[in-house]
Amino acid sequence: MTAPKAQRRGRAIAMTDDERDAFLAEERTVRVATNGTHGPHATPLWFHWDGSAMWLTSLVRAQRWADLEKDPRIGAVVDAGHDYDQLRGVEIRGRVEPVGEIPRTGEPNPELERVERAFADKYTGGHVVVDGRHAWLRLTPEKISSWDFRKLPGARQQPGA
Numbered sequence: 001m002t003a004p005k006a007q008r009r010g011r012a013i014a015m016t017d018d019e020r021d022a023f024l025a026e027e028r029t030v031r032v033a034t035n036g037t038h039g040p041h042a043t044p045l046w047f048h049w050d051g052s053a054m055w056l057t058s059l060v061r062a063q064r065w066a067d068l069e070k071d072p073r074i075g076a077v078v079d080a081g082h083d084y085d086q087l088r089g090v091e092i093r094g095r096v097e098p099v100g101e102i103p104r105t106g107e108p109n110p111e112l113e114r115v116e117r118a119f120a121d122k123y124t125g126g127h128v129v130v131d132g133r134h135a136w137l138r139l140t141p142e143k144i145s146s147w148d149f150r151k152l153p154g155a156r157q158q159p160g161a
Contacts, residue, residue: 004094004141015146020090023146024049024078028123032056033075034067041067047078048119054092054139055115060103061133072096074139085155088148096137106130 015023030047033040043064048055054076058065068074072095079089100109115136120128149155 002142004092004144010145010147013147013149013151015088015090015148019148020144020146021049021051023080023088024054024090027078027080030054030056030076030078032064034064035071035073036063036067037070046119046123047076048115048122050115050118053141055099055119056096056137056139057104057119057134058137059133060135065135068096068137076139081149083156085149085152088150089146091145092139092141092143094140094142096139099136099138102135103132104130104135105132112136 024047028046029044031042031044033042035041041063043062045056045058056076058068074094074096076092077089079087081087081089100112101107104112116128120126
């Protein structure tokens with residue numbers, strides 16, 4: 001696997017790899033944008049970040065899935081913060097590939113065991129959900145950008161930040 005392109009702009013406010021991984025572990029929603037026949041299509045999803053790839057579960061009968069079958073390029077943004085000097089986030093651009101059966105029926109798949117366990121722990125109280133309507137997509141980053149405006153000179157520091 002080729003390493004993602006390094007962030008060139010905004011390095012002073014970029015997250016370290018550890019900060020990025022911790023942020024992605026705590027946040028729950030990613031917004032993904034696909035290239036549809038009528039232009040960009042943006043939707044929210046739940047996700048799992050494993051330190052090198054973002055795992056998405058998607059309805060296979062969704063517009064998003066149809067878009068990705070035609071063009072696997074995707075943009076994903078996870079962000080947080082209310083006030084300007086508290087904004088932080090991660091943008092990942094890359095390509096997705098399906099992993100496992102489509103739709104997922106629960107066939108044993110060693111590649112998905114850790115992903116499904118981590119996803120279940122994060123979102124469903126530890127219960128792995130297989131509904132026969134969703135399938136897994138692995139987003140392999142080609143470029144990762146991050147920002148943490150709390151690093152700006154003069155930014156208000158929140159307790160625990």
